[in-house]
Amino acid sequence: MYYYLLCRSLTTAQKAERILQNRGIYAVVAKAPQRSNPRGCTYSVRVAERYLDAARAELERAGIHVSAFPEQERREIGGGGL
Numbered sequence: 001m002y003y004y005l006l007c008r009s010l011t012t013a014q015k016a017e018r019i020l021q022n023r024g025i026y027a028v029v030a031k032a033p034q035r036s037n038p039r040g041c042t043y044s045v046r047v048a049e050r051y052l053d054a055a056r057a058e059l060e061r062a063g064i065h066v067s068a069f070p071e072q073e074r075r076e077i078g079g080g081g082l
Contacts (some may be wrong), residue, residue, distance in 0.1 A: 001048075002046050002049065002070075003046070003049060003068070003071065004030065004033065004068070004069045004071060005044055005045045005046075005047060005055060005056070005059065005066040005068055006032055006042055006043075006044045006066055006067050006069055007044055007045065007066060007070055010043045012043075012064060013043040013044060014028045014029055015062075015064065016045045016062075017029050017045050019023065020047065020055055020058060020059070023058050024056050024071040025047065025054060025058065026047070026067075027045045028045065028046050029044070029045060029046075030043075031041075032054060033072070045066070045070070
C-alpha cells in the first residue's frame with residue numbers, strides 16, 4: 001500500500017521529495033487523489049507504507065508539515081478473466 005503525504009504547494013512537494021530521496025526513502029511527487037481535497041488540486045509525495053513513519057519524521061525535522069492519505073486499492077472492472 002502507498003500513502004500520499006499532502007503538501008501545501010507543488011514547490012513544497014518537490015522539496016519534500018528531494019529531502020526524502022537524499023535520506024534513502026523512495027518518494028515521488030504526484031497529484032493527490034480528488035477525494036483527498038474535493039475543493040481543488042493538491043500536490044503530494046507518494047511513499048510506500050513501510051517508509052511512512054520515517055518519511056513523516058524526516059519532513060517534520062525539516063519543518064514540512066504533511067498529512068497522510070492512503071491510496072485506495074484499485075479494483076478491476078468486470079471481475080472476469082478470459
